[in-house]
Amino acid sequence: xxxxxxxxxxxxxxxxxxxxxxxxxxxxxxxxxxxxxxxxxxxxxxxxxxxxxxxxxxxxxxxxxxxxxxxxxxxxxxxxxxxxxxxxxxxxxxxxxxxxxxxxxxxxxxxxxxxxxxxxxxxxxxxxxxxxxxxxxxxxxxxxxxxxxxxxxxxxxxxxxxxxxxxxxxxxxxxxxxxxxxxxxxxxxxxxxxxxxxxxxxxxxxxxxxxxxxxxxxxxxxxxxxxxxxxxxxxxxxxxxxxxxxxxxxxxxxxxxxxxxxxxxxxxxxxxxxxxxxxxxxxxxxxxxxxxxxxxxxxxxxxxxxxxxxxxxxxx
Amino acid sequence: xxxxxxxxxxxxxxxxxxxxxxxxxxxxxxxxxxxxxxxxxxxxxxxxxxxxxxxxxxxxxxxxxxxxxxxxxxxxxxxxxxxxxxxxxxxxxxxxxxxxxxxxxxxxxxxxxxxxxxxxxxxxxxxxxxxxxxxxxxxxxxxxxxxxxxxxxxxxxxxxxxxxxxxxxxxxxxxxxxxxxxxxxxxxxxxxxxxxxxxxxxxxxxxxxxxxxxxxxxxxxxxxxxxxxxxxxxxxxxxxxxxxxxxxxxxxxxxxxxxxxxxxxxxxxxxxxxxxxxxxxxxxxxxxxxxxxxxxxxxxxxxxxxxxxxxxxxxxxxxxxxxxxxxxxxxxxxxxxxxxxxxxxxxxxxxxxxxxxxxxxxxxxxxxxxxxxxxxxxxxxxxxxxxxxxxxxxxxxxxxxxxxxxxxxxxxxxxxxxxxxxxxxxxxxxxxxxxxxxxxxxxxxxxxxxxx
Numbered sequence: 001x002x003x004x005x006x007x008x009x010x011x012x013x014x015x016x017x018x019x020x021x022x023x024x025x026x027x028x029x030x031x032x033x034x035x036x037x038x039x040x041x042x043x044x045x046x047x048x049x050x051x052x053x054x055x056x057x058x059x060x061x062x063x064x065x066x067x068x069x070x071x072x073x074x075x076x077x078x079x080x081x082x083x084x085x086x087x088x089x090x091x092x093x094x095x096x097x098x099x100x101x102x103x104x105x106x107x108x109x110x111x112x113x114x115x116x117x118x119x120x121x122x123x124x125x126x127x128x129x130x131x132x133x134x135x136x137x138x139x140x141x142x143x144x145x146x147x148x149x150x151x152x153x154x155x156x157x158x159x160x161x162x163x164x165x166x167x168x169x170x171x172x173x174x175x176x177x178x179x180x181x182x183x184x185x186x187x188x189x190x191x192x193x194x195x196x197x198x199x200x201x202x203x204x205x206x207x208x209x210x211x212x213x214x215x216x217x218x219x220x221x222x223x224x225x226x227x228x229x230x231x232x233x234x235x236x237x238x239x240x241x242x243x244x245x246x247x248x249x250x251x252x253x254x255x256x257x258x259x260x261x262x263x264x265x266x267x268x269x270x271x272x273x274x275x276x277x278x279x280x281x282x283x284x285x286x287x288x289x290x291x292x293x294x295x296x297x298x299x300x301x302x303x304x305x306x307x308x309x310x311x312x313x314x315x316x
Numbered sequence: 317x318x319x320x321x322x323x324x325x326x327x328x329x330x331x332x333x334x335x336x337x338x339x340x341x342x343x344x345x346x347x348x349x350x351x352x353x354x355x356x357x358x359x360x361x362x363x364x365x366x367x368x369x370x371x372x373x374x375x376x377x378x379x380x381x382x383x384x385x386x387x388x389x390x391x392x393x394x395x396x397x398x399x400x401x402x403x404x405x406x407x408x409x410x411x412x413x414x415x416x417x418x419x420x421x422x423x424x425x426x427x428x429x430x431x432x433x434x435x436x437x438x439x440x441x442x443x444x445x446x447x448x449x450x451x452x453x454x455x456x457x458x459x460x461x462x463x464x465x466x467x468x469x470x471x472x473x474x475x476x477x478x479x480x481x482x483x484x485x486x487x488x489x490x491x492x493x494x495x496x497x498x499x500x501x502x503x504x505x506x507x508x509x510x511x512x513x514x515x516x517x518x519x520x521x522x523x524x525x526x527x528x529x530x531x532x533x534x535x536x537x538x539x540x541x542x543x544x545x546x547x548x549x550x551x552x553x554x555x556x557x558x559x560x561x562x563x564x565x566x567x568x569x570x571x572x573x574x575x576x577x578x579x580x581x582x583x584x585x586x587x588x589x590x591x592x593x594x595x596x597x598x599x600x601x602x603x604x605x606x607x608x609x610x611x612x613x614x615x616x617x618x619x620x621x622x623x624x625x626x627x628x629x630x631x632x633x634x635x636x637x638x639x640x641x642x643x644x645x646x647x648x649x650x651x652x653x654x655x656x657x658x659x660x661x662x663x664x665x666x667x668x669x670x671x672x673x674x675x676x677x678x679x680x681x682x683x684x685x686x687x688x689x690x691x692x693x694x695x696x697x698x699x700x701x702x703x704x705x706x707x708x709x710x711x712x713x714x715x716x717x718x719x720x721x722x723x724x725x726x727x728x729x730x731x732x733x734x735x736x737x738x739x740x741x742x743x744x745x746x747x748x749x750x751x752x753x754x755x756x757x758x759x760x761x762x763x764x765x766x767x768x
Binding site: 055255 | 737
């Protein structure tokens with residue numbers, strides 16, 4: 001690649017020298033990448049093209065037969081899989097504005113001149129993110145379970161009877177766990193972006209008589225828009241892969257069904273129903289959707305930093 | 317969770333933790349399709365060991381008291397050494413772990429499978445045909461247990477327990493409110509109404525929305541035949557008249573708020589039992605150990621009654637029960653069978669399990685019933701002779717029930733359909749319908765013959 005891009009002999013030699021070092025340094029990455037990403041993805045694609053076939057009563061053992069795109073047709077034709085995407089969409093609609101709204105609001109508050117004990121709040125708000133998702137889900141499940149949860153019993157004694165695990169509240173309950181986990185993380189990103197805003201701009205705004213709120217709305221927000229766009233899109237991709245929290249709730253609440261999200265669908269297909277071909281096809285489709293969204297992310301990223309990149313391309 | 321040995325319900329956090337671990341493990345493995353867990357079948361190639369060079373076999377299970385059984389076996393055997401790995405109970409991730417190991421080609425030599433899942437594992441080709449190994453052994457087991465482990469004329473598993481349905485209830489509460497212990501399902505409903513009237517916060521039992529096995533046992537008891545085979549083809553009927561009757565009955569109890577709808581062995585269920593808000597449990601013999609270890613503070617308050625009947629004639633379905641199977645790649649068949657037979661048909665094996673204090677399996681080998689009875693401390697049940705109740709129940713288990721070839725599919729579809737049962741958004745009938753159509757579509761995909 002690098003050689004193709006280099007027009008002259010002299011440069012080619014130089015590039016080759018650097019290329020050797022680069023190859024050496026990049027080799028561990030590509031080895032691992034091939035072993036833990038490329039190979040499994042390849043195997044998943046392979047699996048998705050086969051189905052287990054048996055005959056008679058099915059006790060003669062099963063054999064793998066090539067089924068082409070049969071598994072894909074079955075996945076797409078399964079309303080449970082499509083419903084998983086609908087639930088994910090509902091989750092995104094509730095979760096993304098709520099979580100990004102709170103982390104942005106909190107970041108602006110911490111960044112404002114009014115804030116005290118900034119480091120403390122930054123750390124305190126980030127702490128939930130340091131708790132593994134699995135542990136967080138277990139803790140929250142305890143807080144949601146009627147009969148043992150102090151929260152439910154306190155609400156109950158105040159006359160409010162809520163069953164957080166009933167089918168009505170499943171989605172908000174899971175959104176709540178995710179908000180708790182991710183607000184602090186995104187807050188740190190926003191806060192870093194806010195800190196990078198040149199102070200002269202803010203001073204100028206103050207001198208011009210802009211209020212704190214006005215400064216935040218008209219100066220800070222437009223300047224951190226790139227990080228806002230990035231966090232939104234990363235959050236969408238993360239939401240697509242929603243698994244741990246609903247899976248834990250599935251263990252103690254039947255209102256979270258086995259195919260609640262596309263990821264859970266793949267899990268259930270493989271391990272509840274022993275249909276590995278179907279699971280692989282669902283996984284591949286999910287990966288494609290995630291890849292499409294990732295593409296959008298990189299396009300957005302490229303658009304933001306387009307000017308320096310173009311000039312770089314011109315000289316190459 | 318109809319396992320012969322649900323993990324101690326009180327430690328639900330532990331159970332969920334294990335489940336979560338299994339989930340995490342399985343997910344990683346789905347991506348990599350390399351196994352998590354043990355290194356699989358043993359390296360020893362010899363089929364029988366010697367004291368100097370024992371055969372090493374691996375064993376995965378979750379039944380209560382299994383660790384004690386393995387310890388006792390290893391202490392008394394020089395030719396075979398068993399390495400035991402405790403896995404989550406089947407429903408809670410254990411089957412996922414086993415299936416995954418099967419797929420990755422490193423399943424253990426021996427593992428536990430419940431009766432209802434045996435046809436699925438046979439159908440996957442995950443277990444070895446034991447027909448020639450159990451020729452002499454099988455005469456030891458009750459005919460019911462042998463029938464459930466015989467598929468297409470071959471023996472596939474060595475049965476551990478044969479558990480009839482029973483009704484566990486809070487004797488103190490029933491006495492306090494002067495409620496007669498129900499012997500028919502009509503009386504059961506009346507008792508539920510009386511109990512709710514006496515204490516509006518208390519219900520008689522729970523409908524488990526995460527596990528259809530109680531509904532299956534109820535249907536079995538009523539004479540239903542969900543699955544059957546004729547001429548090399550499966551008959552699937554989850555909606556026969558007997559099942560319709562059971563479904564309508566439980567739907568009525570749920571609709572009139574006479575039973576709770578909860579997840580089996582969940583924290584919620586345990587808490588509700590601890591607080592006396594649920595005063596009974598429609599379970600099976602193995603549940604005695606589970607209830608006992610879940611509710612240490614209620615010792616002496618509980619009792620066991622035969623399962624209520626439809627027409628006054630004693631009858632029972634089968635609920636749970638485990639078997640020992642040999643993994644398809646195991647090269648130690650002889651040692652595998654030796655260990656499995658020891659665990660299921662010897663007094664020493666049964667004694668080791670029951671004396672763990674947490675297991676109350678009703679042995680599939682009738683000769684071991686006195687051993688189990690002697691080993692289980694019944695102080696929790698006020699000294700009641702509970703094994704006599706289990707024995708009477710086991711004698712009335714209706715013959716002729718067959719489990720389907722993909723119960724994972726059938727049960728998952730039903731469980732998912734139960735999700736809105738508590739809020740009135742779905743019915744038990746709809747769940748049966750969902751189970752029926754999911755099963756048929758799975759059989760069709762796999763090329764299994766279905767009778768018209």
